[in-house]
Amino acid sequence: MEYIVRPKQQYKEKIVPAMMEEFGYKSVMQVPKLLKIVVSQGLGAASADKKIVDYAIEELTAITGQKAVGTISKKDEAAFKLRKGMPIGARVTLRANQMYEFLDRLNSSALPRIRDFNGIKADGFDGRGNYNLGITEQIIFPEIVIDKVKKIQGMDITFVTSAKTDKEAKSLLTHFGMPFKKN
Numbered sequence: 001m002e003y004i005v006r007p008k009q010q011y012k013e014k015i016v017p018a019m020m021e022e023f024g025y026k027s028v029m030q031v032p033k034l035l036k037i038v039v040s041q042g043l044g045a046a047s048a049d050k051k052i053v054d055y056a057i058e059e060l061t062a063i064t065g066q067k068a069v070g071t072i073s074k075k076d077e078a079a080f081k082l083r084k085g086m087p088i089g090a091r092v093t094l095r096a097n098q099m100y101e102f103l104d105r106l107n108s109s110a111l112p113r114i115r116d117f118n119g120i121k122a123d124g125f126d127g128r129g130n131y132n133l134g135i136t137e138q139i140i141f142p143e144i145v146i147d148k149v150k151k152i153q154g155m156d157i158t159f160v161t162s163a164k165t166d167k168e169a170k171s172l173l174t175h176f177g178m179p180f181k182k183n
Contacts, residue, residue: 005100007176015175022171032129032163032172037099039064040071040091041138041155055150056090062143064102068092105141106157107177113140119181122170129163131173132156 011034019031041056053070060068071089094102111117114135124132136154139146163169174180 005097005104007100007104008097010176015172018175019168019171023168032161032168034099034103034172034176035095035160035162037094037102038091038158038160039068039094039102039155040089040158041153042089043153044088050087052151053087053090056153059138059144059149059153060090060092060155063138063141064092064094064098066092066094066098103176107179109142110140111179113142117179119179122180125166125169127166129161129165129169131159131161131169133159 016028016031019025020028025031039060041060043052043056057068057070068090069092070087071091073084073086073088075084111120114137120133124134126132134154134156137152138144138155139149139152159169159173161169161172163172170180
């Protein structure tokens with residue numbers, strides 16, 4: 001028997017029928033999908049210490065279960081003491097089963113570990129159906145060993161959907177279990 005990730009099965013069995021009813025879609029193919037999740041860290045201090053990028057790559061790899069890559073600057077920026085080609089961050093793009101696994105771990109174990117958590121803000125939508133979420137500490141993930149953390153870093157998580165509007169995207173993410181704040 002093949003293993004099916006819980007959110008993927010939930011999407012097929014519950015989310016698709018619920019969204020077809022909610023938005024009046026005539027075909028299953030019209031229902032928005034979660035296409036990818038991008039987890040990234042911008043590391044301003046990396047221009048002074050090159051090891052910071054290596055630590056970030058190691059942590060993102062542990063958090064997501066997929067090898068992270070370092071990002072480099074595309075142009076010179078004197079205000080930030082940057083030269084073209086200098087390492088400035090790390091990122092990983094998750095698709096398919098790894099994306100659903102990460103979403104499940106984010107909703108069930110990481111977000112509830114945030115201090116004084118009341119839900120996530122619903123104003124991170126970009127107008128095209130994508131949602132951006134900023135996390136201030138990487139230590140909310142159970143995969144991170146706190147004793148090995150060199151520096152507390154934040155990260156950005158971007159949910160890319162096939163939704164045409166923010167309303168559809170919010171509904172999709174809510175059905176997946178994202179705990180948005182009640183207005």
